Amino acid sequence: MSRQKIVAGNWKMNKSLQEAKTLVEMILNQVNDFDEVIKIIIPPFPYLDSINSQLSKKENFFLGAQNCHTNANGAFTGEISANMLSSVGCKFVLVGHSERRQYFKEKDADFVSKIKEALKYNIQPIFCVGETIYERKTDNHFKLITEQLTAVLTQFTLIEFSKFILAYEPVWAIGTGETATAQQAQEMHAYIRSVVADIYDSNIANDVSILYGGSCNAQNAQELFKCKDVDGGLIGGAALNADDFSKIIFSF
Numbered sequence: 001m002s003r004q005k006i007v008a009g010n011w012k013m014n015k016s017l018q019e020a021k022t023l024v025e026m027i028l029n030q031v032n033d034f035d036e037v038i039k040i041i042i043p044p045f046p047y048l049d050s051i052n053s054q055l056s057k058k059e060n061f062f063l064g065a066q067n068c069h070t071n072a073n074g075a076f077t078g079e080i081s082a083n084m085l086s087s088v089g090c091k092f093v094l095v096g097h098s099e100r101r102q103y104f105k106e107k108d109a110d111f112v113s114k115i116k117e118a119l120k121y122n123i124q125p126i127f128c129v130g131e132t133i134y135e136r137k138t139d140n141h142f143k144l145i146t147e148q149l150t151a152v153l154t155q156f157t158l159i160e161f162s163k164f165i166l167a168y169e170p171v172w173a174i175g176t177g178e179t180a181t182a183q184q185a186q187e188m189h190a191y192i193r194s195v196v197a198d199i200y201d202s203n204i205a206n207d208v209s210i211l212y213g214g215s216c217n218a219q220n221a222q223e224l225f226k227c228k229d230v231d232g233g234l235i236g237g238a239a240l241n242a243d244d245f246s247k248i249i250f251s252f
Protein backbone atom coordinates (compact mmCIF):
# COMPACT_ATOMS: atom_id res chain seq x y z
CA MET A 1 0.00 0.00 0.00
CA SER A 2 1.45 3.38 -0.93
CA ARG A 3 1.91 6.28 1.47
CA GLN A 4 -1.25 8.06 2.51
CA LYS A 5 -2.18 11.14 4.49
CA ILE A 6 -3.79 9.94 7.69
CA VAL A 7 -5.20 11.55 10.82
CA ALA A 8 -6.23 9.12 13.57
CA GLY A 9 -7.93 10.16 16.80
CA ASN A 10 -7.25 7.94 19.81
CA TRP A 11 -9.89 8.79 22.39
CA LYS A 12 -8.39 6.53 25.07
CA MET A 13 -10.78 6.06 28.05
CA ASN A 14 -12.89 9.18 27.53
CA LYS A 15 -16.50 10.18 26.73
CA SER A 16 -19.93 8.70 27.39
CA LEU A 17 -21.80 7.07 24.50
CA GLN A 18 -23.93 10.17 23.96
CA GLU A 19 -20.87 12.45 24.02
CA ALA A 20 -19.08 10.12 21.63
CA LYS A 21 -21.94 10.17 19.12
CA THR A 22 -22.19 13.96 19.30
CA LEU A 23 -18.45 14.37 18.79
CA VAL A 24 -18.50 12.15 15.70
CA GLU A 25 -21.50 14.01 14.31
CA MET A 26 -19.71 17.34 14.76
CA ILE A 27 -16.53 16.05 13.13
CA LEU A 28 -18.48 14.66 10.17
CA ASN A 29 -20.27 17.99 9.74
CA GLN A 30 -17.05 19.97 9.83
CA VAL A 31 -14.88 17.73 7.70
CA ASN A 32 -17.51 16.17 5.46
CA ASP A 33 -15.97 15.25 2.09
CA PHE A 34 -12.34 16.26 2.53
CA ASP A 35 -11.21 13.08 0.84
CA GLU A 36 -7.47 13.70 0.53
CA VAL A 37 -6.98 12.54 4.09
CA ILE A 38 -7.87 9.19 5.62
CA LYS A 39 -9.60 9.81 8.92
CA ILE A 40 -9.64 7.14 11.61
CA ILE A 41 -11.75 7.39 14.76
CA ILE A 42 -10.54 5.18 17.62
CA PRO A 43 -13.15 5.29 20.39
CA PRO A 44 -13.50 3.05 23.47
CA PHE A 45 -14.75 -0.49 22.75
CA PRO A 46 -18.40 -0.11 23.88
CA TYR A 47 -19.03 2.60 21.28
CA LEU A 48 -17.53 0.87 18.25
CA ASP A 49 -20.73 -0.54 16.80
CA SER A 50 -22.66 2.67 17.23
CA ILE A 51 -19.90 4.85 15.77
CA ASN A 52 -19.46 2.41 12.92
CA SER A 53 -23.06 3.18 11.90
CA GLN A 54 -22.23 6.89 11.87
CA LEU A 55 -19.03 6.45 9.85
CA SER A 56 -20.06 3.75 7.43
CA LYS A 57 -21.83 6.11 5.03
CA LYS A 58 -18.74 8.31 4.73
CA GLU A 59 -15.82 7.75 2.39
CA ASN A 60 -12.38 7.97 3.95
CA PHE A 61 -13.66 7.82 7.52
CA PHE A 62 -12.73 4.57 9.22
CA LEU A 63 -13.16 2.91 12.58
CA GLY A 64 -10.20 1.79 14.66
CA ALA A 65 -9.77 0.01 18.00
CA GLN A 66 -7.38 0.80 20.83
CA ASN A 67 -6.32 -2.79 21.44
CA CYS A 68 -7.02 -6.43 20.63
CA HIS A 69 -6.25 -9.78 22.21
CA THR A 70 -3.80 -12.34 20.87
CA ASN A 71 -6.52 -15.00 20.43
CA ALA A 72 -9.65 -15.09 18.27
CA ASN A 73 -11.98 -16.28 21.04
CA GLY A 74 -12.04 -18.33 24.22
CA ALA A 75 -11.85 -18.05 28.00
CA PHE A 76 -10.18 -14.65 28.31
CA THR A 77 -12.53 -12.72 30.56
CA GLY A 78 -12.60 -9.03 29.81
CA GLU A 79 -10.72 -9.23 26.53
CA ILE A 80 -11.71 -8.28 22.96
CA SER A 81 -10.48 -10.14 19.87
CA ALA A 82 -9.64 -8.92 16.39
CA ASN A 83 -12.34 -11.28 15.19
CA MET A 84 -14.90 -9.30 17.22
CA LEU A 85 -13.46 -5.98 16.11
CA SER A 86 -13.80 -6.95 12.51
CA SER A 87 -17.46 -7.93 13.09
CA VAL A 88 -18.23 -4.35 14.23
CA GLY A 89 -16.48 -2.75 11.28
CA CYS A 90 -12.98 -2.00 12.60
CA LYS A 91 -10.37 -1.54 9.92
CA PHE A 92 -7.45 -0.48 12.13
CA VAL A 93 -6.07 -1.32 15.56
CA LEU A 94 -3.44 0.36 17.73
CA VAL A 95 -0.61 -1.93 18.83
CA GLY A 96 2.44 -1.04 20.90
CA HIS A 97 1.04 2.22 22.29
CA SER A 98 3.30 3.47 25.09
CA GLU A 99 0.41 3.33 27.58
CA ARG A 100 0.00 -0.40 26.82
CA ARG A 101 3.75 -0.85 27.21
CA GLN A 102 3.91 1.13 30.46
CA TYR A 103 0.68 0.31 32.35
CA PHE A 104 -0.12 -3.15 30.99
CA LYS A 105 3.47 -4.37 30.61
CA GLU A 106 2.92 -5.47 27.03
CA LYS A 107 6.04 -6.70 25.30
CA ASP A 108 7.29 -7.23 21.75
CA ALA A 109 5.96 -10.82 21.66
CA ASP A 110 2.47 -9.56 22.55
CA PHE A 111 2.61 -7.02 19.74
CA VAL A 112 3.62 -9.69 17.24
CA SER A 113 0.74 -11.99 18.28
CA LYS A 114 -1.78 -9.15 18.26
CA ILE A 115 -0.72 -7.97 14.82
CA LYS A 116 -0.83 -11.53 13.42
CA GLU A 117 -4.35 -11.86 14.75
CA ALA A 118 -5.41 -8.45 13.39
CA LEU A 119 -4.06 -9.23 9.93
CA LYS A 120 -6.05 -12.49 9.84
CA TYR A 121 -9.21 -10.38 10.02
CA ASN A 122 -8.06 -7.74 7.57
CA ILE A 123 -7.47 -5.16 10.27
CA GLN A 124 -4.45 -2.92 9.68
CA PRO A 125 -2.15 -2.42 12.65
CA ILE A 126 -1.01 1.05 13.62
CA PHE A 127 2.22 0.00 15.31
CA CYS A 128 3.58 2.61 17.73
CA VAL A 129 7.17 3.14 18.79
CA GLY A 130 8.78 5.86 20.87
CA GLU A 131 11.50 6.67 23.34
CA THR A 132 11.28 8.01 26.89
CA ILE A 133 12.90 11.26 27.93
CA TYR A 134 15.69 9.28 29.59
CA GLU A 135 16.55 7.51 26.34
CA ARG A 136 16.55 10.79 24.43
CA LYS A 137 18.66 12.61 27.00
CA THR A 138 21.20 9.80 27.09
CA ASP A 139 21.30 9.73 23.30
CA ASN A 140 19.85 6.24 23.11
CA HIS A 141 16.69 7.15 21.19
CA PHE A 142 17.80 5.83 17.80
CA LYS A 143 19.00 2.58 19.36
CA LEU A 144 15.72 2.10 21.22
CA ILE A 145 13.60 2.78 18.14
CA THR A 146 15.71 0.34 16.14
CA GLU A 147 15.14 -2.33 18.81
CA GLN A 148 11.40 -1.72 19.03
CA LEU A 149 11.01 -1.91 15.25
CA THR A 150 13.35 -4.84 14.67
CA ALA A 151 11.81 -7.04 17.38
CA VAL A 152 8.40 -6.84 15.72
CA LEU A 153 8.95 -6.22 12.02
CA THR A 154 11.34 -9.14 11.54
CA GLN A 155 8.44 -11.47 12.44
CA PHE A 156 6.46 -10.38 9.38
CA THR A 157 6.87 -10.94 5.67
CA LEU A 158 7.08 -8.00 3.32
CA ILE A 159 3.52 -8.71 2.16
CA GLU A 160 2.29 -8.64 5.75
CA PHE A 161 4.25 -5.48 6.49
CA SER A 162 2.63 -3.73 3.53
CA LYS A 163 -0.55 -3.56 5.68
CA PHE A 164 1.22 -1.74 8.54
CA ILE A 165 0.98 1.90 9.49
CA LEU A 166 3.73 3.09 11.82
CA ALA A 167 3.46 5.79 14.47
CA TYR A 168 6.38 7.59 16.07
CA GLU A 169 5.23 8.68 19.51
CA PRO A 170 7.95 10.01 21.78
CA VAL A 171 6.72 9.09 25.26
CA TRP A 172 7.87 12.45 26.64
CA ALA A 173 5.46 14.22 24.29
CA ILE A 174 2.32 12.12 24.91
CA GLY A 175 -0.28 14.01 26.92
CA THR A 176 2.39 16.38 28.24
CA GLY A 177 1.78 19.37 26.00
CA GLU A 178 5.41 19.10 24.93
CA THR A 179 5.67 18.35 21.21
CA ALA A 180 8.66 17.14 19.26
CA THR A 181 9.89 19.93 17.01
CA ALA A 182 9.28 19.46 13.31
CA GLN A 183 13.02 18.87 12.99
CA GLN A 184 13.04 16.15 15.67
CA ALA A 185 10.00 14.48 14.12
CA GLN A 186 11.43 14.59 10.60
CA GLU A 187 14.78 13.26 11.78
CA MET A 188 13.17 10.28 13.52
CA HIS A 189 10.67 9.53 10.75
CA ALA A 190 13.49 9.46 8.19
CA TYR A 191 15.44 7.22 10.53
CA ILE A 192 12.45 4.85 10.91
CA ARG A 193 12.27 4.60 7.11
CA SER A 194 15.95 3.66 7.05
CA VAL A 195 15.36 0.88 9.60
CA VAL A 196 12.43 -0.41 7.52
CA ALA A 197 14.66 -0.31 4.42
CA ASP A 198 17.29 -2.38 6.24
CA ILE A 199 14.72 -4.98 7.30
CA TYR A 200 12.82 -5.12 4.00
CA ASP A 201 13.79 -2.79 1.15
CA SER A 202 13.78 0.86 0.21
CA ASN A 203 10.55 0.65 -1.83
CA ILE A 204 8.48 -0.51 1.09
CA ALA A 205 10.26 1.96 3.37
CA ASN A 206 9.21 4.73 1.05
CA ASP A 207 5.64 3.42 0.87
CA VAL A 208 4.87 2.97 4.57
CA SER A 209 2.81 5.73 6.19
CA ILE A 210 4.41 7.04 9.39
CA LEU A 211 2.28 9.12 11.75
CA TYR A 212 3.58 11.48 14.40
CA GLY A 213 1.95 11.39 17.84
CA GLY A 214 2.62 13.39 20.99
CA SER A 215 0.69 16.58 21.81
CA CYS A 216 -0.01 17.21 18.15
CA ASN A 217 -2.71 19.89 18.04
CA ALA A 218 -4.48 22.45 15.85
CA GLN A 219 -1.59 24.90 16.30
CA ASN A 220 1.41 22.69 15.52
CA ALA A 221 -0.07 20.11 13.09
CA GLN A 222 0.65 22.11 9.96
CA GLU A 223 4.35 22.45 10.71
CA LEU A 224 4.66 18.77 11.58
CA PHE A 225 2.71 17.59 8.53
CA LYS A 226 4.91 19.69 6.23
CA CYS A 227 7.84 17.40 7.04
CA LYS A 228 8.81 15.16 4.17
CA ASP A 229 8.58 11.91 6.12
CA VAL A 230 5.59 12.74 8.34
CA ASP A 231 2.42 11.33 6.77
CA GLY A 232 -0.04 12.49 9.38
CA GLY A 233 -0.85 12.32 13.06
CA LEU A 234 -1.99 10.01 15.81
CA ILE A 235 -3.89 12.43 18.00
CA GLY A 236 -4.86 11.93 21.65
CA GLY A 237 -6.14 14.93 23.65
CA ALA A 238 -6.92 17.13 20.64
CA ALA A 239 -9.07 14.36 19.11
CA LEU A 240 -11.64 14.88 21.88
CA ASN A 241 -12.65 18.27 20.52
CA ALA A 242 -14.38 18.50 17.12
CA ASP A 243 -12.97 21.93 16.21
CA ASP A 244 -9.40 20.94 17.06
CA PHE A 245 -9.58 17.55 15.38
CA SER A 246 -11.11 19.04 12.23
CA LYS A 247 -8.44 21.77 12.10
CA ILE A 248 -5.76 19.08 12.36
CA ILE A 249 -7.34 17.22 9.44
CA PHE A 250 -7.28 20.44 7.40
CA SER A 251 -3.62 21.04 8.29
CA PHE A 252 -2.20 19.21 5.27
Ligand code: PEP
Nearest residue numbers: 174175213214215236237
Ligand atom coordinates in the same frame (compact mmCIF):
# COMPACT_ATOMS: atom_id res chain seq x y z
C1 PEP B 1 -1.52 9.31 21.99
O1 PEP B 1 -1.92 8.86 23.04
O2 PEP B 1 -1.36 8.53 21.04
C2 PEP B 1 -1.24 10.73 21.89
C3 PEP B 1 -0.52 11.15 20.89
O3 PEP B 1 -1.76 11.54 22.88
P1 PEP B 1 -1.65 13.16 22.95
O4 PEP B 1 -1.98 13.69 21.59
O5 PEP B 1 -2.66 13.54 23.98
O6 PEP B 1 -0.25 13.48 23.34
